[in-house]
Amino acid sequence: MEPSGSTPSNHTQNSTGGSCPWEVNDKAKLCRFLCYGSEGDIYTAREEDRASMENAGALLSMLQEGRGTEVVEEIKRFSQDGRAVRLSPSFFALALCSQHSELKTRQAAFKALKEVCRDPAHLFSFIQYKKELKEGMKCGIWGRALRKAVSDWYNEQDALSLAAAVTRCKQREGWSHQDLLRLSHTKPARDAIALISKYVTKGWKEVQAAYADKENSEEVVKVLSYLEVVEKVKHSCDETEVIALMEEHKLEREQLLTDHLKSKQVWRALLKDMPLHSVLRILGKMTANKVLEPGSSETQSVCDRIQSETALKKAKIHPFSILLASENYKRGQGYQGKTKWEPDSSILKAMDAAFYKSFLNVEPSGKRFVVAVDVSTSLSSIVPGTSVSTAVAAAAIAMIFVRTEADTHVLTYSEGAVVPCTVSPDMTLAETTIELVKIPSGSTDCTLPIAWATESGKSVDVFIILTNNPLWSFSASPVEALKKHRQISGANTKLVMCGLTSIGHAVADTEDRGLMSICGFDLGALSVIRSLAQDLI
Template sequence: MDPASPPEQLSVVNEQALNSWGRSESAAVSLRRFLCYGSESATYSTKECALGVENALGLMQLIEGTRGVEVVDEIRRFNLEGRAVRPNPSLFALAVCSQHADCRTRQASIRALKDLCRTPAQLFTFVQYKKELRQGSGMWGRALRRAVADWYNSQDGMSLARTVTKCKHRAGWSHQDLLRLSHMKPTDDAVAVVCKYITKGWKGVQEAYADRENSEEVQKVFVYLEAVEKAKRCTDEQELIHLIEEQRLEKEQILSSHLRSTEVWKALLKEMPIAVLLKHLGKLTANKVLAAGSADVAAVCERIQDESALKKAKTHPFNILVASENYKRGHGKRSKLRWDPDRDIVQALDCAFSRSISTVEATGKRFLVAVDVSSSLSSVTHGSSISSVAAAAAMCLVIAQTEPDAQIVVFSKGSVCPCAISSDMTFMQIAAQLIQTPGGSTDCALPITWASENDKTVDVFIIFTNNQTFGRENPADTLKTYRQKTGLFSKLIVCGLIASSLSVADPEDRGMLDICGLDSQAVDVIRNFALDVI
């Protein structure tokens, strides 16, 4: 096999269909990258860019090549498999397909709507993209009207009531707009109650359902919507807390004025998703919701250390690290909010980080992770607001503990040093090693040269650096030489932790990827790239 060629088998099921005609392989890879992070280029940036047809040339090439139906299938499959790190690119791609001249492509895209638009925000965003892509004629044809109506009718009454009261509008659209434009007719009595609430408000629901005998499901929806309305008007704190606990109301359904209450926050804590909880730990501590030594602190600590809950919520160790580092800082990034970090919460976050590593699935690839120590790692990582040494140490630890074949090295001017990182080391121990290593000038080709000279078999090189300075050789050229020597299609990821732009990867080589900054989405991009998904 030519070492400069990609692997014969890729993880995406639709590879054969997408690559079945000339020059489509590069278009198929471009499509997946666009679906994954919103760009067809070999660069992922933590700063999200606006989407447009000019950014999706691979998508357009595949559609114009009479493969529109296969493209829609790929969009759907890519999302159902959880490969997309950002939801909007897939919604944009689906909107493009739904506007195409080919009837089968349009029909396939409309059928896929319910699978991609799982939340009202996603549905609103899709409709807005269709509006922006519209050329000449109106966009509300029979197919779109039916698809939007089916989106509402496919849910049970209680699920629909919860979702429409949590997200009422987005991207310039509201539920009232969509019901009116889709000519939606409820096929279920409980759904009809919610539709009445959307179009006529709570007063209209009362007039239609308060004084008549209702089915059990209709009555449940009626009581729930009544609780949502009472929560808006409620002036008694205890009554509001009772409504939150009885109907499991969430933060989005509570007025901002009510969120000034410590007791209301305590009630919301009981059902708060882990991701939301991690985000608000500082605020909850500052507002004395989480008082030192309290039962609430104990309950929160127990929840964030629950390994099964972390796995269910798909909480990556990097997310916990960011939450932990931000909490330990004792103040918000931009706001004036300040707090004294609670010792028990800090310990729980450290424990949660360690436990969450076990939830990460190994890729089975052979890794060489190289950390550039030629300059200070104290800078703030773009996209995460944590130090670059913390970001690099976390990635080293996660890879070392989850991948059976991984080596960690540090490098600076003219030298590469294996880093004594074992699977039982702590995050702080690894960070200390990276800080203590002497510096020098940057040469990102060094780790690849070192692997070649020492006969290291590597599937994926990952380089973390604060610079992109080259030494005598360009890393892309060095990688190609390594491939020729080993016969492997080895891949290279260069992560510029504080970079707003990078130009290391060869844009014509699908085995190279630049990453600007590092956030939780970048972690998923790295995994997708290692597994040949993008």
């Protein structure tokens, strides 16, 4: 944790650089773009457009200034540290760097390809962006550098992992492995890669004919037997055989036929090894299709897994993810309204337990927070794109900070008054919600919590203002109130304004890098707040 006497001058040493600590410079804009796909100070939850030139002005400026290798380093950092809320901006930025006029930038981009594009879907996305960026130009994209980079991508993979990857994700965005291997003129570096290349381009029959009577290495034998299993499943109508092969070889949903997915038993087998994130997403569908029936052993084992601390930790499940999944499951209906189910009480109980256990997965940032809440108790107020009421969402957000950050104050504010709340780490979600909605809310004056902290002599690193009131009002300018707090407290204070029901309006058009607006709320919003708190965007 920073000492309370830290001065704003420390701020110049952060990753986004720049002479003035609060100036929104090109580096800061690039970091925002890589984090959530926009250079602006508004993060809109659950809204993902394809990354495009319109949103990448700073990226282009930095390339023109000869700072291409710096851009590539930043792309690598964002894609590897799990900081990027959305991945496509990184692939777009890398594609742009890979065809920049400066040789050094192009070389750095191609060298970074394997680190940034870790699976086939990422690689296909990168190639598609290259194609789109070349549309206006006369030359093709398959020059020697791209051919080498794509060849290296395949050649440097572990053979068995590559066999699994090419059978799971065969094509995306109009590209297939067959296209990429052919266009890159890949010369396989090892026998096992040659085998996978032959399988992708020529098919299983030719592979069988070519490898039947050969003395094969151990690696080739492993890949051959794996591909044999994948082919066997593709042509099998025997449910028992399919399940046995799936369980033995950890096959995934994408490697099965649509017909297989009509079977309840196949789904039950899939659920055993399916990543926990995916399990949480399809609980409603599984209950509706009677794959998970009340009191069954399958339901029991799914419940055990959902609330297993080890499983939650391994999958790095965040409490907010569980809240979203749990409220959606409670609703008993899919978003399109076609699928309906009767929520199973044991699954609801397991998700409730998992919510509290998963707080251990939240990494503290060690900063000082004030979470100020202004939500009405109106039950019709729902966070867009979710089944969560704004009051419950605000309570969950407050709990996340109270339980994981040692220095957190929770306030409710309304009608010109600020009331500190008693939200302790041992309170339940229901108790926290009741505590927050005690006070009727009125106008949303987001400067009140800042004034409260300044007058109370509290140094705050991040103010998080939560409201479901679509209209913000200010007794003073939020930027001025923020500057005053920075000056008096000596802290590098930021302000995050979250309109929980908002679908995309800015609160203040400002060139102050410490101010951020969030419209709606999702897991990505928490990631954006964390990155802002740590001076990463």
